[in-house]
Amino acid sequence: MERYICAIVLILAAMVIALRNLSKSYETAEGRLEVLRGIDLDLGAGDSVALTGESGSGKSTLLHLVAGLDRPDSGEIVIGGRDISKLDDRGRAGYRRTEVGLVFQQFNLVPSLDVAANIAFHAKLAGRHDPAWENELVERLGIGTLLTRYPEQLSSGQQQRVAIGRTLAARPGLVLADEPTGNLDEANGDAVLELMLSLSKGTGSTLLMATHSRRLADWLDRQVHLRSGKIT
Amino acid sequence: MSVRSIAFALAVMTMASLSGSQAASEGFAGLGSAAEGFSVPQPGLLFRFPADHGPHPDFRIEWWYLTANLEAPDGTRYGAQWTLFRSALAPREASGWSSPQLWMGHAAVTTSGDHFVAERISRGGVGQAGVVAEPFSAWIDDWQMKGLAAPGSDQLADLNVTAAAKDFGYELRLSATGPLVPHGDNGYSVKSAKGQASYYYSQPFYAVTGSLALPTGNVAVTGKAWLDREWSSQPLAEDQTGWDWFSLHLDTGEKLMGFRLRDAGEGFTSATWITAEGRPEPLPAGALQIVPVRTAKVAGRRIPVAWNVRIPSRGFDVTTTPLNDQAWMSTSTPYWEGPISFGGNVGGRGYLEMTGY
Amino acid sequence: MTTWTVATALLSHWRRRPLQFGALLSGLALATALWSGVQAINAEARASYTRAAVVLDQNGLANLVSSNGSSVPQSAFVRLRRAGWNVSPVVEGDYRFGTTRLRVIGIEPLTMPAEAQTIDLGNAGDLLSFISPPGTLVVSAGTAEKIRGQTDLALRVSDRMLDGAAFVDIGLAQRLLRRDGELSRIVVAENQRSGLEPLEKLVPTLSVREPNAETDVEHLTESFHLNLTAFGLLAFAVGLFIVYSTIGLAFEQRRPTFRTLRCLGVSLRVLAVLLLAELVLFALAAGAVGVAIGYLVASLLLPGVAATLEGLYGASVPGTLSLRPEWWVSGFAIAVAGTLVSSAQSLLRLTRVPLLAAAQPQTWGRSWQAGRRFQVLAAAALLALSGALLLWAEGLEAGFGVLGCLLLGASLLLPTVLSGFLTVMQRTSSRALVTWFWADARQQLPGLSLALMALLLALAANVGVGTMVSSFRLTFVGWLDQRLAAELYVAARNEGEADRLRTWLATKVESVLPISSVDAEIRGQPMQIFGVVDDPTYRKHWPLIVGLPDVWDRVASGQGVLVNEQFWRRDRLRIGDQLDLASDWKSTVVGVYSDYGNPKGQVIAGINALTSRYPQVSRLRYGLRIQPDQVADLRSRLSDEFGLPPDNVVDQAALKEQSRRIFDRTFLVTGALNIFTLGVAALAMFSSLLTLSEMRLPQLAPVWAMGITRRDLALLELLRTLVLWLVTFIAALPLGLALAWVLLAVVNVEAFGWRLPMHIFPYEWVRLGLVVLAAAVVSVFIPLRRLAGLAPSDLLKVFANER
Known part of the structure; x- marks a missing residue:
């Protein structure tokens, strides 16, 4: 456990992302399914980009590749100057731990930890535990009364707020969000998204968010549209 | 059920002499023919008393066989039987459990409506059963035939006979009013045309007083009794299947002992006419003729219970009637044994025994 | 839709989860196996006692x-x-x-x-x-x-x-x-x-x-069979834990199927009947396998049991087994009953839960945690009852009652103790991953606690029985040294030879100790009265428990007698009590000696006092005191001079060896049952872990996403299992010792009439610990391999798909 916690990155820098000719396919029962077919994409430091497209257009897969959760069949994912697709399992785990913040549609939280521990969890893993910053996040997210609760005792909206807190508490250079408000009603979703955007702007993180909603995509700096695994 | 089977074995060996049953001819050591080291009766021997009242262990089988025709003061008729069989596995005697002598007792009381039976089996050598010639005593367990006569006098002249079982018992006092009677040739009694024989004598002259213990209560009785003594080693011929045996007290004071051994043909009959004074007059083979006149269903089989008994040479012709058709001895080897009365040209009472049916 | 189609739909669940199916059947089969095995042994033994009583003693x-x-x-x-x-x-x-x-x-x-x-x-x-x-x-x-x-x-x-x-x-x-x-x-x-x-x-x-309505042997061996039955029941209970958890999960996982079927118009009654039929079918199948294994187990154990009964009680039991309906029917019955009991909760929930309630396999077992307060109360009540029984109740059944309440109470307490321990560990750790490690262990507790309770029972039984047997052995061996003080034991073949032997020996050995005894009935019990000469051997070596200071003088003078411990305890004799030894012989109890391995009472009197009452007593056997180096020489001279066969001259070493062999054989069965029970507990753990591993993905996926490799996660899983096993093992030690104490000080006294000192054998714990470690590793192996072999896409599905 030592090695995770001791990997301290002192200087936070927003990430520059360059994706080159990225392809990914899966074996399915119906045969080979080409999910991404030669994606090229550049994100500047501090950019916030919305990834839009129909269901099955490859948004999630692209996000997973950038997060280092999975490896591409071919192409490069250069982030902060190195190609993470060349990293092994351990290297990619270290990259996720220290440089990436993830917000998914659901199951973002560690069910065995209460809200306070969840918020501190990633920050501690990344070696950037900062109680003052976490307190500020808790206050701005309005989850101060939930700190001793467990994830299963929270509503979906509350869970997503905690997930955002958990992500931003670690001050990641890159925040990746996959339909973060997909399970929420519109009002609640808008509020959560607004918070996420303003907080990630505050930390200077680069943000890549997958959404199928044009309306939400408009809130971000830029939009990239995917169709059948290609950027259009 | 080993008791049953040993009793059966014992009974078969003993009753083989009476019945020549199937088991015997199939071979309890070929009992019917060979004697296997046992002594064999020879003609010309004279009985020596009291020694011959006692057991003869070198002979295979022997019995002390008492039948009594009794009557209560109210005239109700009864029959009583007390029998002790001896059967030897080997022709010797030894003390303790190694004795090869086996003993079996049968006791019965017959009324017109009931027939009570009991059986006892015992090993010899330890004192549980046995016979002593003088002072005379024959016993098995608590059943006893005890001589009361003074030493030196006829040991069978006065007897006290007791038997007891769960549902009946009796105590009889016997006094002989006549002498002992040898059958056949001075006690050598031939049993077949092939020469099988036994030693055989009787005391047919007992006057009886005593009491019967029955489920309905005790009954004082008086009457007449007949004791048979017989021993042998090879008493039956192979083809003999059973016998019908009569002991008759004639109203004239005379007695008749007669039997027929059945075989595939006419059978072999033998009889002794006994005068009122006790003189035996052995009759030649074939002199006695018996013919069934009525059969009854007894214990699942047909048995001739009434007989016409004739001795043409003596002008004797009677028909017997049983006191109880169902006088069935349901012992290890079952047989019919019961009191009878008879009428014809002379009346009287007696006992009938039938085996092998 | 025909019933058959519905049944096919329900059964398809098991086809997709062969491991779960295997766990269910093997758990049930193993539980039935041990139960029916033990029953088979008991039935065989009882039959032979009855036979012995009827055949040999004309009992009745x-x-x-x-x-x-x-x-x-x-x-x-x-x-x-x-x-x-x-x-x-x-x-x-x-x-x-x-x-x-x-x-x-x-x-x-x-x-x-x-x-x-x-x-x-x-x-x-x-x-x-x-x-x-x-x-x-x-x-x-x-x-x-x-x-x-x-x-x-x-x-x-x-x-x-x-x-x-x-x-x-x-x-x-x-x-x-x-x-x-x-x-x-x-x-x-x-x-x-x-x-x-x-x-x-x-x-x-x-x-x-x-x-006697009950034969002597039956009475004497009652404790032994009660012991076996208790073991069988324990093993069965442990096996039921497996069945319970497997069935519970299977019901929860099939909830969507149930829902669909209900929507398609299958009535609740048909569904319940089909599920019930399915369970009974499984129970019968597993029962058949169980009875077969039970037969095998019993055939393997029976020679040992026969030897035990022969050695301990002199009861003759054949070494071969017959297929008696009383045990194989009971095997099937308990398999079905056990299945129904362990599925009752699930079946009940099926009828209670609304049609469209969502499936929640991940929270299965959570409701159980809510009942923990009740468990603690029940545990406290059971432990109190155990204490009360210990203080105030009497008899063998009470002794086993103490044991049962103690074990059940302690195992009910285990989840709370474990949860407390994990909470403390979580609180005292500051590093994120360490905190998570403990927190996650605690979260798994509801799903594992039944298996852990089973494990606790099996381990405690192991420690307890092991301690009892080892203590007994240590005491027994020491006691043999005292009791068999003479160097050589010789038996004459008749009285004449005995006379010549005595004369001949007088000049050749230090002392000749006659061993004379008569069978007597004292206080309505058949026992032996031994006569002893006044000899320093007895004064120095005889294992007295209590006695007057001049006890041997009194015995020698005929004023007093010694009684053995079992007679002393059974009849609550006190020093100074009068005993009627025969119609014309009264004497006073002046001392008590330990007499292990003897089921009956015994009295020792002065030889003169004995022979004056029993002049005909046999005087054939003698113990001889000589220098140990002369034993071999005297032995051969005895055989030369008297032509005594080897069996009539036995030296101390051979006798001790024989006694020890009987002793060791006696407890072989106990050891074997111990191992079996532990095996079932390991299987329970395995099936629970397997069950949990199916629900682990949502718990592990976020941690993985935040940068912990699958390999490290698997290692942590292993570590977590080992910690749980270890803590349970540590908890089992004091419980096992308590169990051993009850066995030694309560059950043994009731069953055999002797009390034994308790010894501690830490080395045996280490050995058991290693066995446990191995079992833990085995139990976690398959679930772990599954985890380590997960593809990222499997983990990613957690975040995206509606499950």
């Missing part, structure tokens, strides 16, 4: 025995017969055929009451050869095998006969046993005619021993 009939322990004269039998009593003589004793010692029972078949004639002596011809010279031995097939060629007597095999015993004719028995004209007892038939003279008048020196 009264017997006339000598009032003063001497033999019964044969004349008494004849007197009774001639008085009209329906009685039969028996003479019995031990006789050696070659190297095989047999219990020879001489009977008289003609008078033996029909109700006591259980051995078929065959047809009339066989019967005549039974009673005629040379004679026939009626023996079991096993015994016949042993003594064939060792005797000229004819052998007749009866399948109703017991090993180690022979029926012979009474005359032959008297000859073999040299007891001409003597009887051991007289059997009195139930069927007697009325008006008989009373027995006390006919045979005043004999007394009537009334038939």
Whole structure:
């Protein structure tokens, strides 16, 4: 456990992302399914980009590749100057731990930890535990009364707020969000998204968010549209 | 059920002499023919008393066989039987459990409506059963035939006979009013045309007083009794299947002992006419003729219970009637044994025994 | 939709989850196996006791025995017969055929009451050869095998006969046993005619021993069988934990199927009946396998059990098993009953939960946690009850009650203790991953606690029984050293030889200790009275528990006697109590000695006091004190001078060795059952972990996403399992020791009549710990491999798909 916690990155820098000719396919029962077919994409430091497209257009897969959760069949994912697709399992785990913040549609939280521990969890893993910053996040997210609760005792909206807190508490250079408000009603979703955007702007993180909603995509700096695994 | 089977074995060996049953001819050591080291009766021997009242262990089988025709003061008729069989596995005697002598007792009381039976089996050598010639005593367990006569006098002249079982018992006092009677040739009694024989004598002259213990209560009785003594080693011929045996007290004071051994043909009959004074007059083979006149269903089989008994040479012709058709001895080897009365040209009472049916 | 289609839909669940199916069936089968195995052993043993009682002792009939322990004269039998009593003589004793010692029972078949004639002596011809010279031995097939060629007597095999015993004719028995004209007892038939003279008048020196409803052996071995049954039940309970958790999960996982079926118009009743039928079908299938394995287990264990019963109680049990309906039917019954009990909750929930409630496999077991307060209360009540029983109740059942309450209470407490421990560990850790490690362990607790409770039971039983056996062994070996003080033991073959032996030995050994004993009935119990000479050997070595300071002087002078511990405890004797040893012999208890391995009471008196009351007592056996280096020499001289066979001269070392061997064999079975139980507990753990591993993905995926590799996650899983096992193991130690204490100080006293000091054997714990470690690794292996082999896409599905 030592090695995770001791990997301290002192200087936070927003990430520059360059994706080159990225392809990914899966074996399915119906045969080979080409999910991404030669994606090229550049994100500047501090950019916030919305990834839009129909269901099955490859948004999630692209996000997973950038997060280092999975490896591409071919192409490069250069982030902060190195190609993470060349990293092994351990290297990619270290990259996720220290440089990436993830917000998914659901199951973002560690069910065995209460809200306070969840918020501190990633920050501690990344070696950037900062109680003052976490307190500020808790206050701005309005989850101060939930700190001793467990994830299963929270509503979906509350869970997503905690997930955002958990992500931003670690001050990641890159925040990746996959339909973060997909399970929420519109009002609640808008509020959560607004918070996420303003907080990630505050930390200077680069943000890549997958959404199928044009309306939400408009809130971000830029939009990239995917169709059948290609950027259009 | 080993008791049953040993009793059966014992009974078969003993009753083989009476019945020549199937088991015997199939071979309890070929009992019917060979004697296997046992002594064999020879003609010309004279009985020596009291020694011959006692057991003869070198002979295979022997019995002390008492039948009594009794009557209560109210005239109700009864029959009583007390029998002790001896059967030897080997022709010797030894003390303790190694004795090869086996003993079996049968006791019965017959009324017109009931027939009570009991059986006892015992090993010899330890004192549980046995016979002593003088002072005379024959016993098995608590059943006893005890001589009361003074030493030196006829040991069978006065007897006290007791038997007891769960549902009946009796105590009889016997006094002989006549002498002992040898059958056949001075006690050598031939049993077949092939020469099988036994030693055989009787005391047919007992006057009886005593009491019967029955489920309905005790009954004082008086009457007449007949004791048979017989021993042998090879008493039956192979083809003999059973016998019908009569002991008759004639109203004239005379007695008749007669039997027929059945075989595939006419059978072999033998009889002794006994005068009122006790003189035996052995009759030649074939002199006695018996013919069934009525059969009854007894214990699942047909048995001739009434007989016409004739001795043409003596002008004797009677028909017997049983006191109880169902006088069935349901012992290890079952047989019919019961009191009878008879009428014809002379009346009287007696006992009938039938085996092998 | 036909019922069959519905059934197919329900059953398809198991086809997709073969491991779960396997866990269910094997858990049930194993549980049934141990239960029916133990039942099979018990049934076999009980049958043989009954057989022994009926066959050998004419149990159920009264017997006339000598009032003063001497033999019964044969004349008494004849007197009774001639008085009209329906009685039969028996003479019995031990006789050696070659190297095989047999219990020879001489009977008289003609008078033996029909109700006591259980051995078929065959047809009339066989019967005549039974009673005629040379004679026939009626023996079991096993015994016949042993003594064939060792005797000229004819052998007749009866399948109703017991090993180690022979029926012979009474005359032959008297000859073999040299007891001409003597009887051991007289059997009195139930069927007697009325008006008989009373027995006390006919045979005043004999007394009537009334038939026992329960045989001596049955009474003595009761504790042993209770012990086995307890083990069987424990194993079964442990097995049920598996069944319970598997069925619970399967129901939860099939909830969507149930929902769909209900929506398609299948009534709740049809669904419930089908599920019930499915369970009963599984139970019967597993029951069949279980009974088969049980038969195997029992056949493997039975020789050991037979040896144990023989060694401990002298009870003869055959080493081969027969298929008795009383145990295989009970095996099926308990399999079905167990399945229904463990599925009752799930079935009930099926009928209660609304049609469209969402499936929640990940929170399955959570409701159980809510009941933890109740568990703690129940545990406290059980522990209190255990204490109360210990203080105030009496008897073997109470002893086992103490054990049961203690074990159940402690295991109910385990989840709370574990949860407390994990909470403390979580609180005291600051690093994120460490905190998560403990927190996650705690979260898994509801799903694992049943298996952990099973494990606790199995481990505690292991530690407890192990400690008991080892303590017993240590004490026993020390006691043997004291008890077998003489260097050489010699037995003469007859009194004349004994006289010559005494004279010859007088000048050659330091002292000659006669070993004389008579059988007597004291305070209504059959026991032996030994006579001892006044010798320093006894003063120095005899293992006294309590005694007056001048105890040996009093024994030597005939003023007092010693009693063994079991007699002392059973009858609550005190020093100074008066004992009626025979009709004309009273004496005072002056001391108590330990006497392990003897089920019966025993009294030691001065030799003079004994021989004056029993002049006919046999004086054939002696203990000899000599220098140890002279043993071999004296041995060979004894054999040269007297021609004594080797069996008649036994040295101390051989005797001790034999005793130890019997002891070790005695507890072989216990050890084997221990291992089996542990095996079932390991399987319970395995199936629970397997169950949990299916629900682990949502718990592990976020941690993985935040940068912990799958390999590290798997390692942590392993570590977590090991920690849980370890904590349970540590918790099992004090519980096991408490168990051992109850066994030694309560159950043993009730069962055997002796109390043993407790010793601690940490080395055995280490060994057990290693076994446990191995089992833990095995149990976690498959679930772990599954986890380590997960593809990222499997983990990613957690975040995206509606599950």
